[in-house]
Amino acid sequence: DIQMTQSPSSLSASVGDRVTITCRASQGISNYLAWYQQKPGKVPKLLIYAASTLQSGVPSRFSGSGSGTDFTLTISSLQPEDVATYYCQKYNSALWTFGQGTKVEIK
Amino acid sequence: QVQLVQSGAEVKKPGASVKVSCKASGYTFTGYYMHWVRQAPGQGLEWMGRINPNSGGTNYAQKFQGRVTMTRDTSISTAYMELSRLRSDDTAVYYCARDPVAGGHDYWGQGTLVTVSS
Numbered sequence: 187d188i189q190m191t192q193s194p195s196s197l198s199a200s201v202g203d204r205v206t207i208t209c210r211a212s213q214g215i216s217n218y219l220a221w222y223q224q225k226p227g228k229v230p231k232l233l234i235y236a237a238s239t240l241q242s243g244v245p246s247r248f249s250g251s252g253s254g255t256d257f258t259l260t261i262s263s264l265q266p267e268d269v270a271t272y273y274c275q276k277y278n279s280a281l282w283t284f285g286q287g288t289k290v291e292i293k
Numbered sequence: 294q295v296q297l298v299q300s301g302a303e304v305k306k307p308g309a310s311v312k313v314s315c316k317a318s319g320y321t322f323t324g325y326y327m328h329w330v331r332q333a334p335g336q337g338l339e340w341m342g343r344i345n346p347n348s349g350g351t352n353y354a355q356k357f358q359g360r361v362t363m364t365r366d367t368s369i370s371t372a373y374m375e376l377s378r379l380r381s382d383d384t385a386v387y388y389c390a391r392d393p394v395a396g397g398h399d400y401w402g403q404g405t406l407v408t409v410s411s
Contacts, residue, residue: 187355220397222338229388229404230330230338235396273338277396280343280352282328287337 188213190276192285198293205261207288209274214254218278221250221259224287225270233272234259266292295319297389297402304408310377313405315389322370323347326392329363329374331385332404339385343392344372379409 189212199205209219217237222230232241234250237257247262261268269292274285300314315327328343342353344363351363362375372389387405390398 218396222397224338229401230390230398232397232399239395241397241399271337275338275340275397281354282340282343283354284330284338284340 187281188215188276188278188283190274190283190285192272192274192288194288195286196289196291198291199264200293201264201266203264205264205268205290207259207272207274207290209252209257209259209285211255211257211276215276215278217253218276219250219252219257220275220277221248222273222275223268223270224273230273261290264290264292295391295400297391297400299387299389299402299405302406302408304410305379307380307409307411309379309409310375311379311407312373312375313387313389313407315372315374315402317370317372317391320391322365323367325394327363327365327372328390328392328398329361330388330390330398332388333382333385336385341374341387346372376407379407381409383407384409 191210193208219237221234224230238250249260271287271289273287296318298316323346326343329341331339344351346365365372389402391400393399
């Protein structure tokens, strides 16, 4: 099975900072990668699919990049409402897998 | 508008089974795979498997093979996830989530808390 590893597990940044989260696949998955945001007590929300395509309604400060095994989620200017846990997910086969999550807090 | 409405919270004893439902509305139920994802308290998201509502075909994560069964009733646009031989570490919120084909899960149910306790 392909494993998805996110880093860091948590981070603390100031409002306005650029934040980058990394997701690495144990084997190549082309661009079959999605990113989610989950706020405490809420249902996960799809941010990005196909590694870099922004889901409708998601603010443009979120962006995704990468292909193959290495992917990044970038928040260009961190806002207080971005406090959440972020997950990557691969879907290149019939079996999908989430990363372990990255918790983002405000410093 | 697309909605996925799940059944209510359950409390089960170890060794029992639980069946969670997910009623879809606002789109053609048979046109999109339905997935099940769970989240234990304070833990991350865990993909369990998916069902093709058109054919009934399923794919399950290896961890749940032999214990999970996903089914559907197209007449009422409802997907089901049954987990058997429950253990305490199966205590979690279980979500259904639609697969929009383009990738990821675009719509999610509200979640169903399953508590396994003696």
